[in-house]
Amino acid sequence: MIKRPLIIDCDPGIDDAECLMMVQGSGQFDIRGITAVHGNVPLELTSKNALFLSKLYGMDCPVYKGAKEALIQRLTRAEYVHGSNGLIGFEYELPEDAEFAEGHAWDFIWEEAVKQNGELEILAIGPLTNLAIAVMKYPELPKLIKNLVIMGGSAGSGNFGVYSEYNIAQDPHACEIVLQAGFPNFTMVDWNACHMVHLTEEEWKPLLNLPETNKFAALAKRMLEFEVVNKAKLREEGTNIFPTGDDHYTCDPTAAAVLIDPEIAQYVEKYAFCDCVGEMTRGQTVIDWLGFAPLKNIKLPVAMDREKFVEMYFKCVKSYDREDC
Amino acid sequence: MLKKKPIIMDVDTGVDDTLALLLVAAADTLELKAITTVFGNCSLETTTENTLKICELLGLDVPVAAGAYRPVIDPPIDYSVAPMVDIHGRDGLGNVGNRLPAPTKQAEKMAAADLMAKAIKESEEKVTIVATAPLTNIATFLLAYPDLHEKVECIALMGGAAFGGNMGFSVEANIGHDPDAAKIVFMSDVPKYMFSLDATMGCFITDDERQAIADNGGKTGEFLKDCMQQYSDIYKALGGLPGAVLHDSLPVAWLLDESVVEFKHCYVDVELKGVKTRGCTVTDLVGYTGKSANTYVSMKADREKLINMHIEAAKKFN
Numbered sequence: 338m339i340k341r342p343l344i345i346d347c348d349p350g351i352d353d354a355e356c357l358m359m360v361q362g363s364g365q366f367d368i369r370g371i372t373a374v375h376g377n378v379p380l381e382l383t384s385k386n387a388l389f390l391s392k393l394y395g396m397d398c399p400v401y402k403g404a405k406e407a408l409i410q411r412l413t414r415a416e417y418v419h420g421s422n423g424l425i426g427f428e429y430e431l432p433e434d435a436e437f438a439e440g441h442a443w444d445f446i447w448e449e450a451v452k453q454n455g456e457l458e459i460l461a462i463g464p465l466t467n468l469a470i471a472v473m474k475y476p477e478l479p480k481l482i483k484n485l486v487i488m489g490g491s492a493g494s495g496n497f498g499v500y501s502e503y504n505i506a507q508d509p510h511a512c513e514i515v516l517q518a519g520f521p522n523f524t525m526v527d528w529n530a531c532h533m534v535h536l537t538e539e540e541w542k543p544l545l546n547l548p549e550t551n552k553f554a555a556l557a558k559r560m561l562e563f564e565v566v567n568k569a570k571l572r573e574e575g576t577n578i579f580p581t582g583d584d585h586y587t588c589d590p591t592a593a594a595v596l597i598d599p600e601i602a603q604y605v606e607k608y609a610f611c612d613c614v615g616e617m618t619r620g621q622t623v624i625d626w627l628g629f630a631p632l633k634n635i636k637l638p639v640a641m642d643r644e645k646f647v648e649m650y651f652k653c654v655k656s657y658d659r660e661d662c
Numbered sequence: 663m664l665k666k667k668p669i670i671m672d673v674d675t676g677v678d679d680t681l682a683l684l685l686v687a688a689a690d691t692l693e694l695k696a697i698t699t700v701f702g703n704c705s706l707e708t709t710t711e712n713t714l715k716i717c718e719l720l721g722l723d724v725p726v727a728a729g730a731y732r733p734v735i736d737p738p739i740d741y742s743v744a745p746m747v748d749i750h751g752r753d754g755l756g757n758v759g760n761r762l763p764a765p766t767k768q769a770e771k772m773a774a775a776d777l778m779a780k781a782i783k784e785s786e787e788k789v790t791i792v793a794t795a796p797l798t799n800i801a802t803f804l805l806a807y808p809d810l811h812e813k814v815e816c817i818a819l820m821g822g823a824a825f826g827g828n829m830g831f832s833v834e835a836n837i838g839h840d841p842d843a844a845k846i847v848f849m850s851d852v853p854k855y856m857f858s859l860d861a862t863m864g865c866f867i868t869d870d871e872r873q874a875i876a877d878n879g880g881k882t883g884e885f886l887k888d889c890m891q892q893y894s895d896i897y898k899a900l901g902g903l904p905g906a907v908l909h910d911s912l913p914v915a916w917l918l919d920e921s922v923v924e925f926k927h928c929y930v931d932v933e934l935k936g937v938k939t940r941g942c943t944v945t946d947l948v949g950y951t952g953k954s955a956n957t958y959v960s961m962k963a964d965r966e967k968l969i970n971m972h973i974e975a976a977k978k979f980n
Contacts, residue, residue, distance in 0.1 A: 493825055494947055494948050495950070497950075498950055499944050499945070499946045499947075499948070499950050499951065500832075500944070610831075610938065612936045612937070612938065612939045613937075614935055614936060614937055615933050615935050615936030615937075615939045615940075615942075616933060616934065616935045616936070617931060617933050617936075617942075617944040618832070618933045618936045618939035618942050618944060619936070621832070621939065623831045623832045623938065623939060624826075624831060624832075625831045626825075626826045626827075626831065627826070627827075627828065627831075627900070627901065628900075629830070629831065
């Protein structure tokens, strides 16, 4: 099987860690590189976490640093979900040989797109700043990207504002640039879609008891234990924005699942823009439901196969049981 | 005898305003005190003439006053190019308005806000204001008569959307045609019920049901059916729906039977600054703003009940 060439643009972020686990665990991809971006925590941490995760999961690929800040906007970070270091305080030491690749994220994306000659896919699961800079610098880029899957935006309610989702709210201008850039195959896995899949308590409990040799084991345990504590705290404060119960909801892995097997979802094709200036709608990905606009620029998942997601998730987790992976 | 609920209608007649007025005219439980008109579906001149005509058609003998011809801040709408013409017809009555005789009565020589105030002062009971148009008149009344707010039972307005839009992607037309007026209304201390697209988009009328209005409503029913023709065609063509959507009827239907609508009580504010989201009714269903609920938002409507009300109402005109 020829592996699909892929760049992952991310801001790890605990759900990025799960997402990377799935992408690598699926065995489908030739991961050409990881580009880190500011987001869940500052770039210094997201890039370091990305480097650590690439080594943990045995991805033999360069890791680039990208944008430190949004194009225009300045906002605070989501430490309440991701802990102070982005990996909910999970402590690790970088292997001695771990180092960042030289150069900028956006130049790497362009060079790789040219090299792959129309076959490159991109999974972007953080603010879209790196991608926006790449598009600004290389307007021909979209045409060379076979498939762009992002986790971001919302077609309904948000998780940052009334209508805005966190990744997009961090850099609405970047989102608008990317939406209008003309990517021919652009799937927006939005906050709504991320609510269509989850692991039930019964399903996620076994993740606490993975064999120690499994490379995802320690991180999974930390993530789920932190989540239980965090949810209890949010409930007590009355600020729990997650769906009820003890199910494990997670964002970025939903995008991984859509990338790995697009048939996991049903889609509608719509036109969307991102509001950058509204007092209350800033960061909203506004969907043209009725079709006022003459064009479409995104595919939006409107239904997801949860059972299939669970099956996929655990198949990926299991791939790390092997010592040699 | 059941006590009648006193109401004022603020309209921009309009095809669906006409159907809302049908429900009012046939209702035993509502007492219509006054009607005020405003620009919206058509120019103020046209909405006022249409309202007078429809009142005579339906036997509604109440004072009518013309209000705002333009939004408070946005420029006046150029009706020679406005897309509403394709929906409500050049005459606002589906291009069949000329089948009705010219109105014998004239609009009152007073400001719309003054007529509202007069009706509210004269009423023993608190008065419900039903607004099925841009909120310019309502905002003017609220600003001009702060002492009368407590005599307003509630404002039942057709407009806005928690999700989606029909003027912009996330902007509903009644709010979008005067976002600043809407802001004034949502900021006010008067109880508010927002009959939004979230519920009204489900309130379509099929061809068979439209025919039933004609079959049961004599000449009046026949006129109403034809008045909805173009409106229905455009909803089929552009919206992919089985027929015309009777947005404006929903608040009236709710006054007749509360079970027609399901609400969520939450904070609603109007976006004024967004380039393409100006006029979006930002509806905080989850509670991000931390602000207390100020509006009941319609999330769902019972379409069949609503349509049956129209057919039953038409029978009274046979």
